Structures are given as structure tokens and as C-alpha cells.
Amino acid sequence: MSVSRRNFLKRAVKGGAAAAAAACTTVAGAPEPANALQREPKPLAPEAVGLLYDSTLCIGCKACMSACKESNHMPQEVGPDQPWNDTRQWDTPVELSAKTLNVIKVYTDGNATQKDHEKDGFAFLKRQCLHCTDPSCVSVCPVSAMTKDKTSGIVSHNPDACIGCRYCVLSCPFGVPKYDYNDAFGQIHKCQLCKHKLAENQLPGCADVCPTGATLFGKTPDLLAEAKRRTALKPGEYAHYPRGDINGHVGGARDGHEKRVEVAYQSHIYGERELGGTQCLSVSAVPFDKLNLPTNVPEYGYPTLSEGIQHTLYAGMVGPAAVLGGLVYFAHRNTKDQHDPD
Amino acid sequence: MTSLASHDTAPSAHHDHAPVGGRLITVPFLIALAFVAIAGFILVQRFAHGIGAVSNLSDGYPWGIWVAIDVVIGSAFGCAGYVMALLVYILNRGEYHAMVRPAVMASLFGYGLAGAAVLVDLGRYWNFYHMMMPSYAQPNSVMLEVGLCVATYTIVLILEFAPAFLERFGMHDARRKLSKILFFFIALGVLLPTMHQSSLGTMMVILGHKLSPLWQTQMLPVFFLTTAVLMGFAIVVWESVLSALGFRRPMETAELARLSGLMVYAGLAFVVLRFVDLAVRGQLGAMFGAHGTVMFWVETLLMIGGIAAILPVASRRRGKALFVSSSLFLAGGIVYRLNVYIVGLIPAVGPWTYFPSLSEILITVGIFSLEVVLYLVFVKKLPVMHAVSTKHG
Numbered sequence: 001m002s003v004s005r006r007n008f009l010k011r012a013v014k015g016g017a018a019a020a021a022a023a024c025t026t027v028a029g030a031p032e033p034a035n036a037l038q039r040e041p042k043p044l045a046p047e048a049v050g051l052l053y054d055s056t057l058c059i060g061c062k063a064c065m066s067a068c069k070e071s072n073h074m075p076q077e078v079g080p081d082q083p084w085n086d087t088r089q090w091d092t093p094v095e096l097s098a099k100t101l102n103v104i105k106v107y108t109d110g111n112a113t114q115k116d117h118e119k120d121g122f123a124f125l126k127r128q129c130l131h132c133t134d135p136s137c138v139s140v141c142p143v144s145a146m147t148k149d150k151t152s153g154i155v156s157h158n159p160d161a162c163i164g165c166r167y168c169v170l171s172c173p174f175g176v177p178k179y180d181y182n183d184a185f186g187q188i189h190k191c192q193l194c195k196h197k198l199a200e201n202q203l204p205g206c207a208d209v210c211p212t213g214a215t216l217f218g219k220t221p222d223l224l225a226e227a228k229r230r231t232a233l234k235p236g237e238y239a240h241y242p243r244g245d246i247n248g249h250v251g252g253a254r255d256g257h258e259k260r261v262e263v264a265y266q267s268h269i270y271g272e273r274e275l276g277g278t279q280c281l282s283v284s285a286v287p288f289d290k291l292n293l294p295t296n297v298p299e300y301g302y303p304t305l306s307e308g309i310q311h312t313l314y315a316g317m318v319g320p321a322a323v324l325g326g327l328v329y330f331a332h333r334n335t336k337d338q339h340d341p342d
Numbered sequence: 343m344t345s346l347a348s349h350d351t352a353p354s355a356h357h358d359h360a361p362v363g364g365r366l367i368t369v370p371f372l373i374a375l376a377f378v379a380i381a382g383f384i385l386v387q388r389f390a391h392g393i394g395a396v397s398n399l400s401d402g403y404p405w406g407i408w409v410a411i412d413v414v415i416g417s418a419f420g421c422a423g424y425v426m427a428l429l430v431y432i433l434n435r436g437e438y439h440a441m442v443r444p445a446v447m448a449s450l451f452g453y454g455l456a457g458a459a460v461l462v463d464l465g466r467y468w469n470f471y472h473m474m475m476p477s478y479a480q481p482n483s484v485m486l487e488v489g490l491c492v493a494t495y496t497i498v499l500i501l502e503f504a505p506a507f508l509e510r511f512g513m514h515d516a517r518r519k520l521s522k523i524l525f526f527f528i529a530l531g532v533l534l535p536t537m538h539q540s541s542l543g544t545m546m547v548i549l550g551h552k553l554s555p556l557w558q559t560q561m562l563p564v565f566f567l568t569t570a571v572l573m574g575f576a577i578v579v580w581e582s583v584l585s586a587l588g589f590r591r592p593m594e595t596a597e598l599a600r601l602s603g604l605m606v607y608a609g610l611a612f613v614v615l616r617f618v619d620l621a622v623r624g625q626l627g628a629m630f631g632a633h634g635t636v637m638f639w640v641e642t643l644l645m646i647g648g649i650a651a652i653l654p655v656a657s658r659r660r661g662k663a664l665f666v667s668s669s670l671f672l673a674g675g676i677v678y679r680l681n682v683y684i685v686g687l688i689p690a691v692g693p694w695t696y697f698p699s700l701s702e703i704l705i706t707v708g709i710f711s712l713e714v715v716l717y718l719v720f721v722k723k724l725p726v727m728h729a730v731s732t733k734h735g
Binding site: 095096136138140141143145160163164170172174178179180181185275292296303307309311324330336 | 402521
């Protein structure tokens, strides 16, 4: 009896290994994006809004950074270069943090003399939440603290619901949500596109103060059309660049400006397709991998993979219920046999 | 060789288990207690000044050893009860019956302390109960599934272990009543770890390119389930050999030999699947240069070492070989899980580095020391271990 059981177990293990190898092939080896365990990508929110950042227009004045601090009541961040006893300390963040929701960074190469040149040049990059169409941070949050607005698509965070697990920090492909580790009651901080200002028909702080229109607010499809217009421009051409809200609705109409295109744009519009698309887009004359953005990424969001596995295994809890039924049957039969169920 | 053991015919089953007895206050006990006290002292700082005051956690590495070791690896140590319940009650392998109760106890500690460790790590621990409230539930979250499943399983483990308490305090009526419905909780106790141990792997799928191609695959749930089973077997074998030496009890040789056979199968399945998965994903080249290559080989060689140590059937009856093999498998499982949760991580927009701080390590040490303290108290004072005087020996 036990010999046949052992053979059964051996066969079960071998069969299981073979089945798993077959599963490997169908799951991981299927041609992208038609993966066996993948859910449908999410569509853009109906009234999706965002920012278009044009690196070639950015002059690195960082007005957006101080406006962001003011709009969101964020504390100053003293950079590592400032002595601790300097009483005239400046707000000098170098990266996003629990105190800084928006930061302008600079790429430099060689002697860094020519703006928007990859070689011997420099270029600016604005970092803030990109408000993904299919955000990982929302997918991972166990307590609905991170949410995506059904209409505007703005990804926002509710600290009163948050348990502080930092799964959003870990999962964000762009490294955006930040936690305050030096506070006994620390919380997650990230850009929420100044939704409190939008509610009063005011522009997000950064887009409001940008003097060149490098940070432009608008509906994502409008911003994408504008990005396509810009990337098609040739060096030497003159183009019109709007400021504030691309449609002039939010925060009132503003004058744009004419400017000569000095360096050819990259044809790549960052955020158009990356990881299922983002509501905030970027255009640049320097390749985006130089600007520290992940470029070798799929065109679907990672939640399509993890939720695909999860919702296949746990669809309606039918699978677990069936397995439990079988387990109960065997456990009941075998504990009766063995008289001593512990 | 019959599959059912002596207790099958024994008139009163609860005489099978007996407290080991002996002095409780020993040198190892006091050392473990000292580590618990040190961890307690550091915890005061953590709750007074924040996670950053005691740990090296950062936004690049928001999860460190408190998650990777205390929870992800600690709960794998807790899979002893899972595999033994699966063997004895589902596959009806009654010959392993003597090993169930110590295994369930080990699981109870593993999971209970993983839960305690979560509270240390959570940045907003006072909101912890939101995990249990339907109004906050976010069903797409793999972590929600893991959290609810682990919480339920801890309750199931308490019920599975309850007979030991009821026997100790002479509550035979309650013991009999519990016995009648225990089969349902035994079934749940097999289902739940299957769910959350695989989900611990699914948790990292969403990291996408932030996890090295050596480990990033949709097969992560399969690998985590395999290591859970493997480490479950390994901890039972390891603990049996060690407690046989430590408490000078006879070794359950025949059972251990068969059990270690299953352990080898689980180890083989893991190693073969890992290479198949790398090949299918076209990442065989990653073995020689992707992020974390060295640790990939450490993990793989430990697993292969575990297999090799007891590949000859005769070696499965030798305590030394069993100890070496189960130790290697445990180490392999630990390194695999550490690789997926920490080593293989490629943080966005660096540079970031992580190595746990001394305080961070001492908290983890304290939690595992608490496990040792509780183990010694339980084994010496409660009827956990199989009584030596029965035919089992």
C-alpha cells in the first residue's frame, strides 16, 4: 500500500514538474503582449489631465520647484552641500523626496557648454509623478490609500487610509512616491497635480509659474497632439509655444511666445506608450535614457501581469473553493482513519 | 510496513505526546532572552523617532530585512506545519504523524512573529486594522491577499495547535469537541499557505524591470510555492535531527529517510524549473552578467549541494548527511527569497545602496530569539514532542 503511494508521489512530483515546465512555456514564453496570464491594459481616463514638459524650453530657473513647495506647503530641504550651521540655508533638493514633490535635474556631458546637446552639452529634466494610465502604486495598495480619479485620472494619496507598507514606493517604475523615514509618524508624499488648485480652476503650481511654457498644463490628448507638433519641427524653424493651460481655460488665457527651434527634437515622446502610457508627457532634444528615465520598458503596465496572475487564480474564488472542497474531503476521511487529528 | 502507526490502536490518543521536561533556565535560553531585550530597547527608538532612526531603509530600498527575512523567509520556516499536514492528513501518510505537532508549533511561531515583524516595519502601523476592513479593501492588491490569508492562517494554526494546550490543562471535553471539527481547519491550513506562499512571489511581478531578469518572471508564484514546500520539508528534517541531538532523543530514522526523499524531489523540481524558466525567457545569458549574478550562483549551488548530499538513498538514514542537506536547502531557500526581495532589486533613479544597519539586524535577531525562547518553553512545558516511550521511539 505504502509502496504504491510512494510511486504515486513520485509520479505526482515528476508529472508536476513536467506540467510546470509546460506552464512556464505558455506563461512566460508567449509572445508579448498576448500573454496567457495578462489582463487588458486600462484605457486613458475620460478627462485625463497632465503636464507636457519640454526640455528644450526649460531654462533651469526652478521657479516650478519653489511654486510647488508653496502650493503644497512642503518644507524646505537642505542639500548635502550646505553646512549645517549656515543660518541662511536655501531649499536645495537634488532629488524627489518626502519633502520635495517636483525637482529640476540636469544632464551634463563633457564641458557642458551647449544646451540640449548630448555631447559636450547639458539638458534639463523635470521629475514629478507622471500619473500613469495604469499605475502600479494604485494596483499594489492594500487599503485603497493610493487612488486614481476615474474622471481626471489624477493619482492621489490619502495618508489617513495608508498603513505605511511602502509597496507603492517599491513598485513605482519611476521612483516617485517617497516616505518620510525620519518621522515617527511619517507618511507617503507624491505630486497630486495640485488637485486642490485645479478644483478652484487654478493651474498646478509648476505650470502656473513656468516663464517659458516648458511645463504646460492640459488634457492629455491635447498635450500629446502638441508634443507631436513639436517633435516634427525642424531646427531653424520658428514655432509658437503656449504657456499655462494649453487651451487657456484653467488659470485664465495667457500669451504664448515665438521661438526658434535650435536643436532637433527626439522623435520619441516620453509617456506616450511607456508602461501603458502616462498622463504627463515629455519631449526633449537629448535621448530620454540620458535623462534618467527608463526607456527599455514594455508598452503595457506591470499591473497587467500581476493582476493577470491574481485574477486568474482567484476569479470569483472558485478555484480556492474547489481546492478547499477537495482538501476537506481528504482531511475528513483521513482524520477519521487516524483517530487523532492534531 | 504499514502506513499507520501505534496510536491508531491506542485507546487514548493524547498520551502520544509529552512535555520534554528539564530545567527551563539554561544558558542558551538566557542568551536568547538577552537578544530579545536588546531588540526591545531598539524598538523603543524606532517608535519614538521613526524607521530611519534605526534602519538603513530608503526610498530606493523601502523593504529591507524586516520584510525579506522576518516575513518572507520567516514564513517559509513556518511551512513545516503546511507540508506535514499535507502529507499526513491529505495524502494520508500516517507514518509522519509524530512530526505534525512540533511542525505546527514551528509554523505558529514563524507566522505569529512574521505578523509582529510587520508591525515594526509598517510606517503607519496604527492604521494596520484597515487591512481587515472591507471599506478599505483594494482587491487588485496582491499584498491584501497575502495579509488576509496570513492572518486567517495564524488563527487556523492556533486551532491546530490547541489540542496541545487542552491536553496540558486537562480540558478533555473541549479537546474531543475540537477533534470533531478539526478536519475543516486542517483543510484550510493546507489551502491558505498554498495561496499566500505563492502570492509572496506574485508580489514582486509588478516590479517589472526593477527586478533583475535572473528572478523576474511570471513563474515567481510557482517558485515561491516550491521553496515553501522545500523549506517546509527541510525545517522538519533539520529540526528533527537537531532536537534528537539537543534533547538526546532517538532519531525518527525511517520517517526522516522517506521525508528527505521528498525533499530531494522538491529541490530537483526547483533547480530544473529555474533553468527551464531562464531558457524559455531567453535569459540564460543573464546567468553570467546580469544584476546579482554572484548571488544567483550561490543560491543555485546551495540547492544543488542539498540535492547531492542525500542523493544516495543510503545517506538518507545518516543524521550527518540529513543535517548537511537540510541546512543547504534551507540556506538555498533563504538566499533565493533574499535575492528576489533585496539582492535582485534595481531601484529607480539611483544611486541607492542597502545593507542592514546593526540596529536593524538586532531587531531581526531579537524576533528569531523570541522564537527560540518560545520553542524551549513550549517543548519543555507542553505535550508537543512525540513521547519517547511508545513504539515509535
